[in-house]
Amino acid sequence: MPVSGAVRARCRALLPPGEDIRYVLPALSADSPGTAIFLIVITDRSIFVLSTRFFDRDMPTSVHATHARRTRLxxxxxxxxxxxxLGGMVFEIDEEYAAVVRAADAEVFAPETLPPDPLPDL
Incomplete structure (x- = not known):
C-alpha cells in the first residue's frame, strides 16, 4: 500500500529544498544493535534513509543516511x-514494495524499460 500524502509531507520536511520525492517505502532494519524502522525516500537526486519513531513508522524524525541517486537498491x-x-545495511520490506525498488532502479539504470507517463501534465 502506498504511503499517504501526510507521510510524504513529513518526509519532505526533512529533505533539502528542491528534492522531488519519487518513491517512499517503509523498511525494517534488523541489524545490530537492534530492530529499527525507517522510511527510504527516493528523490530525483538522492536516496535518503529516514529514522522514524519506534512505535510510529509514519513519523520520520531525522535523516539517518544519504546516498547518491545512482545507488542501486x-x-x-x-x-x-x-x-x-543499502549502504551496508539490510532492510526488510513488504513484498508489495519490490515493484517500487525495481521502478526506482529502472529510472536510473534502464529508463527505456519504463512505460510512458499516462498523466504527464499532473
Whole structure:
C-alpha cells in the first residue's frame, strides 16, 4: 500500500529544498544493535534513509543516511522475506514494495524499460 500524502509531507520536511520525492517505502532494519524502522525516500537526486519513531513508522524524525541517486537498491532478495541492501545495511520490506525498488532502479539504470507517463501534465 502506498504511503499517504501526510507521510510524504513529513518526509519532505526533512529533505533539502528542491528534492522531488519519487518513491517512499517503509523498511525494517534488523541489524545490530537492534530492530529499527525507517522510511527510504527516493528523490530525483538522492536516496535518503529516514529514522522514524519506534512505535510510529509514519513519523520520520531525522535523516539517518544519504546516498547518491545512482545507488542501486535491488535486487530484492526473497530468501526469508523481501530484503534489500543499502549502504551496508539490510532492510526488510513488504513484498508489495519490490515493484517500487525495481521502478526506482529502472529510472536510473534502464529508463527505456519504463512505460510512458499516462498523466504527464499532473
Amino acid at each position: 535491488g535486487p530484492v532478495e526473497f530468501a526469508a522475506g523481501s530484503a534489500i541492501e
